[in-house]
């Protein structure tokens with residue numbers, strides 16, 4: 189109710205209408221108030237304030253003019269003389285009165301407002317947290333990792349199946365949704381709660397098991413526990429467990445995954461995250477200990493599994509004449525030395541890399557992430573006409589040819605784990621006889637990526 193009241197103030201009284209574009213639309217309902225302010229709203233990544241003080245009445249906000257005013261980013265951008273349905277165009281500062289009234293624009297100016305589609309939320313910790321609790325990781329670092337649990341066959345030591353309205357299923361915990369709902373029965377229609385639950389189980393502990401289909405490396409589990417408090421029929425039956433442990437089958441017995449770091453430390457309703465050193469297993473389960481006094485069943489809305497180590501990126505620099513620093517796994521910065529203008533010649537440079545991989549396969553690639561003449565060395569606004577080329581070789585792979593680095597070039601693959609495998613990464617830069625060269629240093633910062641599809 190409090191949340192609804194906030195929306196009523198923002199949207200109906202102050203009048204702010206959500207839009208995707210770079211205009212602000214105000215459509216207030218005149219409730220008879222002679223003044224109000226909505227201060228410091230976060231809207232499209234900026235700060236919006238709306239002030240109303242009825243012209244000719246008491247001045248409640250001495251620093252704001254009389255009328256209906258809009259502030260964006262701390263600057264006043266619009267004042268009109270009445271509560272009216274208006275839009276303010278951020279680019280032009282133009283104000284349009286949409287309700288046919290004789291409302292006058294007293295002041296308007298342009299301002300800075302992004303379109304909603306150009307505003308990211310990953311830098312907003314509260315939004316990152318809110319989305320994570322709803323099951324979605326919006327951070328660029330880990331938000332694109334595949335959920336290794338989704339859709340995998342799930343079984344359980346006990347699953348509530350009766351009565352029909354209270355039925356649950358293990359598959360509900362890997363269906364991709366972290367939602368739950370109160371069971372609904374209407375005539376012959378029965379809508380169940382989309383969780384796995386063990387209500388009615390005689391066991392002090394139950395488990396929910398996933399078969400990942402093949403040995404799979406894991407470093408993180410996210411668990412969303414159901415808690416129904418006293419809501420509706422069948423309420424006060426589920427809450428988060430008193431304890432849980434992620435376990436894996438080692439071929440003989442079930443083992444607790446070592447060194448689990450849980451946040452929060454004690455199980456919480458809804459979102460819990462459990463990080464651990466990498467473990468590889470095909471059969472994984474979560475063992476839950478039910479709450480007692482009062483006793484409650486355990487329900488899991490969703491379990492997500494991730495390998496946060498399936499990709500690592502190391503930035504490094506390659507340059508023509510400027511020594512540069514490389515990442516820790518790379519050798520000395522490669523340098524082509526000095527380019528001679530007017531003479532067709534190929535220049536070569538190389539560096540080394542040391543690869544350690546415990547994965548079933550691995551691939552080393554190099555890329556030029558820059559949009560500035562991608563794949564070419566640049567010197568200010570100048571760039572070399574011939575593309576930067578690269579290849580990589582190791583003891584058993586000698587025959588590879590040079591190819592353009594471009595926006596991404598796969599250099600080497602491994603089909604089995606390796607330790608301290610020395611790699612030579614070689615670069616080739618062709619200079620043509622007619623290529624114009626500018627005094628100074630040509631360089632690019634490249635990204636080296638070691639990745640795997642079979643952790």
Ligand SMILES: [Ca+2]
Pocket residue numbers: 360361362363364365366367382383489490
């Ligand atoms: Ca689910």
